[in-house]
Amino acid sequence: MSGRIQRVRHELKRRALQVVKVDQLAPNYVSVTFKGETLHDFVSASYDDHVKFFISEEVRRDFTPRSYDNVAGELTIEFALHATGEASDWARQAAPGQSAEIGGPRGSMIIPMDYTWHVLAGDATALPAIRRRLEELPKEAQVQVLVSGEEAAALPFHSEAQVSLQRYAESKELLAAIGALQLPEGEGFFWFAGEATVAAQVRDTVFTDKGHPRDAARISAYWKQGASGHHEDL
Numbered sequence: 001m002s003g004r005i006q007r008v009r010h011e012l013k014r015r016a017l018q019v020v021k022v023d024q025l026a027p028n029y030v031s032v033t034f035k036g037e038t039l040h041d042f043v044s045a046s047y048d049d050h051v052k053f054f055i056s057e058e059v060r061r062d063f064t065p066r067s068y069d070n071v072a073g074e075l076t077i078e079f080a081l082h083a084t085g086e087a088s089d090w091a092r093q094a095a096p097g098q099s100a101e102i103g104g105p106r107g108s109m110i111i112p113m114d115y116t117w118h119v120l121a122g123d124a125t126a127l128p129a130i131r132r133r134l135e136e137l138p139k140e141a142q143v144q145v146l147v148s149g150e151e152a153a154a155l156p157f158h159s160e161a162q163v164s165l166q167r168y169a170e171s172k173e174l175l176a177a178i179g180a181l182q183l184p185e186g187e188g189f190f191w192f193a194g195e196a197t198v199a200a201q202v203r204d205t206v207f208t209d210k211g212h213p214r215d216a217a218r219i220s221a222y223w224k225q226g227a228s229g230h231h232e233d234l
């Protein structure tokens with residue numbers, strides 16, 4: 001991928017943090033705010049970024065910096081809870097006062113705001129990135145949001161941009177909607193994150209069936225059914 005995307009590197013740092021706030025935003029969706037002096041120079045230049053969240057020295061998982069504040073020394077991560085997983089189990093029991101550690105982001109892919117149109121799509125794991133991007137986009141941006149899962153139905157989507165929002169219960173309905181989507185005229189950017197098999201089908205639909213240019217899209221597997229800590233850009 002190249003096009004108009006700007007790739008920047010950040011100094012890789014590990015930061016020791018403390019949990020200061022936990023909010024249950026939906027039945028299976030928890031927002032955790034961390035605090036630490038080490039966050040004074042934390043940088044996340046893109047909604048597409050991730051930090052490594054250390055559950056132990058051996059177990060680390062990728063999460064989106066949902067929001068951060070260098071002055072307050074705070075970082076918020078939103079965890080989609082699922083049946084079995086160490087990060088999910090950690091988030092389910094998270095409480096103020098607990099210690100945590102993160103690494104990164106190692107770099108950022110900065111996706112310009114001035115595309116004629118934007119599509120943001122994905123499952124519960126994509127919601128932190130999508131909700132962050134919606135808050136960042138300017139009011140003239142034309143955005144189509146397609147999301148799946150019960151969390152998507154429960155969460156608000158705040159934006160100054162012109163947003164059309166479609167929520168689906170299941171990823172197969174989301175896939176069908178992406179298949180039926182008429183990509184608007186003009187230069188646009190297509191962003192998707194979700195389960196690996198679904199992401200592969202989205203890739204085929206968007207690049208092969210619709211002929212959308214690869215350098216104006218980011219389609220990622222944020223997890224894979226039956227695998228731990230899977231990350232893949234398609």
Ligand SMILES: Cc1cc2nc3c(=O)[nH]c(=O)nc-3n(C[C@H](O)[C@H](O)[C@H](O)COP(=O)(O)OP(=O)(O)OC[C@H]3O[C@@H](n4cnc5c(N)ncnc54)[C@H](O)[C@@H]3O)c2cc1C
Nearest residue numbers: 050063064080082085086087088224225226227228229231
């Ligand atoms: C760049 C990037 C950013 C991400 N940002 C976020 C974020 O902000 N918030 C967020 O919640 N997740 C995010 N994810 C996804 C998250 O890293 C994975 O869901 C991760 O696998 C969770 O770790 P775990 O220890 O709970 O489960 P794992 O040990 O990795 O997996 C255990 C089992 O659970 C399954 N599983 C994993 N994730 C899910 C899921 N979401 N739903 C159902 N089953 C699952 C696996 O298939 C496996 O069978 C992101 C991933 C990437 C690559």
